[in-house]
Amino acid sequence: KEKVEITKEQQALVKVVVEAYNRHQIPQDVAKKLLQDQYSAEENFLLLTEMATSQVQVLVEFTKNIPGFLSLDREDQIALLKGSAVEAMFLRSAQVFSKKMPNGHTEVLEERIRKSGISEEFMTPMFNFYKSIGELHMVEEEQALLTTITILTPDRPYVKDQQAVERLQETILDVLRKMCVLQHPQDPQYFARLLGRLTELRTLSHYHAEMLTSWRVNDHKFTPLLCEIWDVQ
Numbered sequence: 001k002e003k004v005e006i007t008k009e010q011q012a013l014v015k016v017v018v019e020a021y022n023r024h025q026i027p028q029d030v031a032k033k034l035l036q037d038q039y040s041a042e043e044n045f046l047l048l049t050e051m052a053t054s055q056v057q058v059l060v061e062f063t064k065n066i067p068g069f070l071s072l073d074r075e076d077q078i079a080l081l082k083g084s085a086v087e088a089m090f091l092r093s094a095q096v097f098s099k100k101m102p103n104g105h106t107e108v109l110e111e112r113i114r115k116s117g118i119s120e121e122f123m124t125p126m127f128n129f130y131k132s133i134g135e136l137h138m139v140e141e142e143q144a145l146l147t148t149i150t151i152l153t154p155d156r157p158y159v160k161d162q163q164a165v166e167r168l169q170e171t172i173l174d175v176l177r178k179m180c181v182l183q184h185p186q187d188p189q190y191f192a193r194l195l196g197r198l199t200e201l202r203t204l205s206h207y208h209a210e211m212l213t214s215w216r217v218n219d220h221k222f223t224p225l226l227c228e229i230w231d232v233q
C-alpha cells in the first residue's frame, strides 16, 4: 500500500489557491436573494448577467494566484480565461446550490431557479449536474483545486503553448489526487469521480448560449464583458 503524502511545497500551493479561492468568493447573496423573493423573468435575467459579470472579474483575480499562471504567454492566459469562464460559472452555481441550507431552503431555491425564465429543456441536465456535484460533498480545498484544474485545461481554443498549461495542470492534478486519497480513504474511486464531473460540466456548458437566448424575456441585454465570454449577440 503506497504511503501517500503531500509535500511541503504542495501544501504551500494548496494554501495559496484555497485562500485566493475563498477571498474571491462571489458574495453568497445570490442564493439568499433568490430565497427572499420570487422575481420576474426579466429581473432574473438581469440578476444572472450581474452575477456572471462579477464572477468573471472574480475569476481573473483568482487566476493571478494560480502558481505559474502569470508566467504563461499573455494571450494564452486570456484564452484560458475565455475558455473556462462558462464552466467556472456552472461549477460555482453547483457549489452554491449544494451548500448546506436550513430544511426546505434547497427545494425553494430549486423551485425559484426552475421558474426563473430558463427554458424547461435545460433544467434536467443542469440539476443533474448540481446534484452530482452535491453528492461528492467536496471540501473547500477540492472545490478550489477543481476550479483551478478547469481553468488550466490545455485544449481550450487558441491556446498556443498547450504543454506549458499541461505542466501547470498536472501539478494541480497531482496534489488533488493525493488529497482525495487522504480525504476519502474509503473511496479509492473518488478522484476519478471528481474528474468525471468535469466532463459533465463541459457538456452542460455547451448549452449556455442557447440557455441565454431562450430565456423567456423580450430583450436579452448583455454586458460587453459577457458578450466576450458568452457566444451571444
Ligand SMILES: Cc1cc(Cl)ccc1OCc1nc2ccc(F)cc2n1[C@H](C(=O)NC1CCCCC1)C1CCCCC1
Residues within 6 Å of the ligand: 026, 030, 031, 034, 044, 045, 047, 048, 051, 052, 055, 089, 090, 092, 093, 094, 096, 097, 112, 113, 116, 118, 207, 208, 209, 211, 212
Ligand atoms: C451560470 C449560468 C449560466 C447560464 Cl447560461 C444559465 C444559468 C446559469 O446559472 C443558473 C444558476 N444556478 C444556480 C444555482 C444556485 C444559485 F444560487 C444561483 C444559480 N443560478 C443563477 C445564478 O445566479 N448563477 C450565478 C451563481 C454564482 C456564479 C455566477 C452565476 C440564477 C440567476 C437568477 C435566476 C435563477 C438562476
